Amino acid sequence: MFSSPDHDNIMILVATPCLLLLYFVIKTLRERLFPDPQLPPGSLGWPLLGETLQFLPTRRTPKPERFVSDRMKKYNPQVFKTSLFGETVAVFCGPAGNKFLFSNENKLVNLWWPTSVKKLMKSSLSNVVGDDAKRMRKMLLTSLDRDALKRYIDRMDLVAQNHIRTHWEGKEELKLHPTINLYTFELSCRLFASIDDPTHISKLAHHFDIFLKGVIHFPIYVPGTPFYRASKAADAIKEELRLIARRRREALDKKMESHRKDLLSHLLVTTDASGKLLSESEIVDNMLMLLFASHDTTTSAMTCVMKYLAELPEVYEMVLREQLDIAKSKEAGELLKWEDIQRMRDSCNVVSEVLRMIPPIRGTFRKALVDFTYAGYKIPKGWKLYWSPDSTTKDPAYFPNPEEFDPSRYEGAGPAPYTFVPFGGGGRVCIGNEYSRPQILVFMHNIVKRFKWDLLIPDEKVTYDPMPAPSHGLPIRIQPHQSSA
Numbered sequence: 083m084f085s086s087p088d089h090d091n092i093m094i095l096v097a098t099p100c101l102l103l104l105y106f107v108i109k110t111l112r113e114r115l116f117p118d119p120q121l122p123p124g125s126l127g128w129p130l131l132g133e134t135l136q137f138l139p140t141r142r143t144p145k146p147e148r149f150v151s152d153r154m155k156k157y158n159p160q161v162f163k164t165s166l167f168g169e170t171v172a173v174f175c176g177p178a179g180n181k182f183l184f185s186n187e188n189k190l191v192n193l194w195w196p197t198s199v200k201k202l203m204k205s206s207l208s209n210v211v212g213d214d215a216k217r218m219r220k221m222l223l224t225s226l227d228r229d230a231l232k233r234y235i236d237r238m239d240l241v242a243q244n245h246i247r248t249h250w251e252g253k254e255e256l257k258l259h260p261t262i263n264l265y266t267f268e269l270s271c272r273l274f275a276s277i278d279d280p281t282h283i284s285k286l287a288h289h290f291d292i293f294l295k296g297v298i299h300f301p302i303y304v305p306g307t308p309f310y311r312a313s314k315a316a317d318a319i320k321e322e323l324r325l326i327a328r329r330r331r332e333a334l335d336k337k338m339e340s341h342r343k344d345l346l347s348h349l350l351v352t353t354d355a356s357g358k359l360l361s362e363s364e365i366v367d368n369m370l371m372l373l374f375a376s377h378d379t380t381t382s383a384m385t386c387v388m389k390y391l392a393e394l395p396e397v398y399e400m401v402l403r404e405q406l407d408i409a410k411s412k413e414a415g416e417l418l419k420w421e422d423i424q425r426m427r428d429s430c431n432v433v434s435e436v437l438r439m440i441p442p443i444r445g446t447f448r449k450a451l452v453d454f455t456y457a458g459y460k461i462p463k464g465w466k467l468y469w470s471p472d473s474t475t476k477d478p479a480y481f482p483n484p485e486e487f488d489p490s491r492y493e494g495a496g497p498a499p500y501t502f503v504p505f506g507g508g509g510r511v512c513i514g515n516e517y518s519r520p521q522i523l524v525f526m527h528n529i530v531k532r533f534k535w536d537l538l539i540p541d542e543k544v545t546y547d548p549m550p551a552p553s554h555g556l557p558i559r560i561q562p563h564q565s566s567a
């Protein structure tokens with residue numbers, strides 16, 4: 083008896099997914115029951131879920147570093163395998179692991195971001211690797227390097243003063259995390275694109291908030307899902323940025339604006355080695371990516387600085403002394419300059435110690451480009467590779483008494499190479515590394531010289547979602563210093 087073509091097609095339609103599922107189940111069971119001894123030790127957890135359900139909850143505990151440190155002890159202190167978000171992952175640990183990943187970009191490994199990030203910022207740095215990434219990083223860095231930064235300091239100071247007038251003066255209590263959140267967004271709007279109108283800033287902030295909630299999510303483009311809402315919000319922000327960029331291009335062409343006005347102007351005029359400008363979508367997507375990469379990281383770091391300053395009076399006094407010395411050396415109304423930032427050494431050490439104690443980013447991914455061997459184990463092509471500051475920053479071998487807040491660790495030679503890596507490293511190190519410190523220090527200067535504050539919830543827990551934030555928003559009681567009351 084012969085079957086009809088329709089019948090054959092139905093059989094193929096039913097059999098193909100079944101065979102694929104069977105293949106997947108057999109492969110998954112084999113990997114779990116008979117692990118290849120050449121691969122790094124570790125557990126792949128449950129099929130599909132892997133160890134994601136163990137990884138995510140640790141972020142809401144006081145010791146989120148335990149996901150990595152427990153497995154380093156159990157399996158291997160140099161490298162172990164796990165499975166996260168449906169991907170098989172090798173976690174590279176310790177200074178040697180960090181060094182290996184950071185120095186092998188474009189050779190054995192490439193940066194890897196989740197699909198949702200790539201889709202929302204298609205033409206940005208997050209979507210390019212190899213020579214394209216080198217070209218784009220170089221162009222973006224012209225707007226964030228030391229020369230550009232020197233010109234941003236007085237504007238950062240003005241925005242901080244304005245923020246204090248609006249949100250701090252005359253108040254007895256406030257919630258720090260949401261207040262700082264507003265501040266960092268406003269600062270980025272003003273410094274990146276000279277968006278100064280408060281109504282315009284709040285409109286963008288509204289879209290940005292929705293964007294942040296869905297940017298690292300399952301990339302399901304169906305109405306109602308966080309990713310769908312984030313895509314719509316990203317479209318709205320990009321449309322605004324496109325209009326601003328077009329107007330600015332005209333003004334630059336007519337020589338009505340300086341090409342050094344802000345980050346946007348830099349991006350509009352910077353050319354690569356062959357004389358080519360960034361395209362309009364590259365500019366708009368990169369502006370969104372810079373907002374994304376800078377916002378929660380800086381907000382988290384600033385909030386945690388404020389938390390430690392409230393909890394540790396001797397650290398607060400040290401920072402106050404330094405900032406008052408700088409304030410006294412200025413004329414009335416004179417704004418901060420790059421040279422003043424260089425004098426904030428103790429405050430800068432406090433920022434570093436905060437970044438060690440509570441790193442805003444708990445790690446990023448790379449992808450293996452080829453099969454290679456690391457620490458005696460085979461790492462197959464295509465595996466995702468993860469590094470985390472957690473594998474070194476709480477290890478007493480590199481940071482004695484790691485639970486103690488000690489800003490003096492950064493004096494002299496400071497931490498050993500590849501042990502203190504809150505900004506990552508190598509070819510894909512954070513490009514806001516230089517920019518973020520003055521941003522935090524200018525804020526500290528303005529707040530500390532005018533206020534002291536108490537935490538209304540002592541020992542408020544800091545949890546990750548995905549960036550660290552105090553679980554109740556860090557409410558504080560403010561006391562202005564007598565002289566500035």
Ligand code: HEM
Pocket residue numbers: 193207208219226371372375376377379380383437441442443446447504505506507508509510511512513514515517518
């Ligand atoms: C305290 C603040 C910040 C921290 C802790 C931080 C940390 C990081 C980390 C860990 C990475 C990944 C590096 C790697 O995978 O090796 C990164 C990437 C990045 N950061 Fe930051 N960041 C901060 C602020 C900023 C700011 C202010 C900007 C921009 C103005 C920025 C822009 C970027 C960009 C564009 C990337 C991607 C670089 C690439 O893919 O090549 N970050 N950051």
